[in-house]
Amino acid sequence: MFKSTSKDDTRAHVFNTALALFREKGFNETTMREVAKASGLSLGAAYYYFRSKEDIVGAYYEHVQIEHLRRAREGFADARNLKQRLEVAFHSKLDIIADDRRLLVALFRYGGDSEHPLSWFGPDTQRQRDLSMGVFDEALSDEKLPADLRDAVPVMLWAMHMGLMLYMLFDESPQQQQTRKLADQAIPLSLQMTKLLRVPLVRTPIRKALAALLEADLIPPAARWRALGTEGGEA
Amino acid sequence: MFKSTSKDDTRAHVFNTALALFREKGFNETTMREVAKASGLSLGAAYYYFRSKEDIVGAYYEHVQIEHLRRAREGFADARNLKQRLEVAFHSKLDIIADDRRLLVALFRYGGDSEHPLSWFGPDTQRQRDLSMGVFDEALSDEKLPADLRDAVPVMLWAMHMGLMLYMLFDESPQQQQTRKLADQAIPLSLQMTKLLRVPLVRTPIRKALAALLEADLIPPAARWRALGTEGGEA
């Protein structure tokens, strides 16, 4: 309202510039000085928008999830069945990170360190995980399943998609075609599994497994991530 | 025969000293100078036994797997059924790495980088993975299963045990009791699953899944790891 380039605009500009540099020459190899210069700012000004280089990564995580939610919903609107919705959920995520393999490899290092704010499994990234599970939850929207299974399946799908991303890190095929193929095979498999879940013979041991996973805090309360994604906003 | 401390002895001495330091003060925080000094050697001499600090980690990986195989076989001898053998396979591994959480967190960083010789999924550590799958293969020794499933189940168990180790990295409970509990719940689940595999209704979709995993190179040829473990030797 007051100025053409608001604080948010400049922040987004720095973010996009940094991301381009990360993709072009790698995360570790890109210095904050370069980010600042390429953004047309001084070093100090860049640090005004992001407290640290890792803070830019935090914005990237947020960006990926928001974008995933956005694209997935767009795709869900046209999807006519569960299979198509799963295709949208998996492939839209892969689309978003397609150019970021190098960056993700560099970020992998933080994954196992629960103390680190950028750990993929740590408390500081819970919101991102919740958003991500929310996408798979919406993909299942009108599936009829017993409540406990219904709350767990999105978590399983999220875990699958994490595995798929790990696979992508090692996939040297052009455009990561191998990963796409694997995703395409994971989808009918997931469908089959949700069908099998209705068979009592299968359901009973699965219920036991879920109880174990719940007790080990490996399945977050569905209420938490189901509430998310109604806010909007962009990194 | 000629000298009381052979090259191998000294190498083992350096290795044990380094491991103690890694556990005590962390991998990144331990310098090769300290390793050398604590071993009673000069820096140059230490570098004679290990070309780099990471080379020591390579020896650690090898040590863990050899030790796992040794302890597992010891336990298998007394085990009377599959359940007990699975308990041995899972818990002996956890015993071995129990003191190494910090080290493993530090090493996690290499995991996602397929280029890195210490990546947990890269080509350079294939031998270690093969040895590890071999342990689970031996645990299943006299289970009757169709050949394709029989070759895949050890890989699934290996994957479970990798997940269990990831869980342990984040497990702050005393003596990682939570991880032990999770393992104890994973075991009957695994048993149940191998039983379910025999049910045609389940077997058919699983077979499809396996075909997908095979095509994606996620299931190594059983012949490779089954051949291993008959050599002996120690890091």
Place this chain on the structure above:
DNA sequence: GTCTATAAAGGGATAGAC
């Protein structure tokens, strides 16, 4: 020939002026 001490360089982050 090896080791140690130190200097130079690079880069993340901060302080204070404007």
Place this chain on the structure above:
DNA sequence: GTCTATCCCTTTATAGAC
């Protein structure tokens, strides 16, 4: 909000002592 100047740490290179 943006700048300049600076801090501080890590890594790498080197020079001189042993």
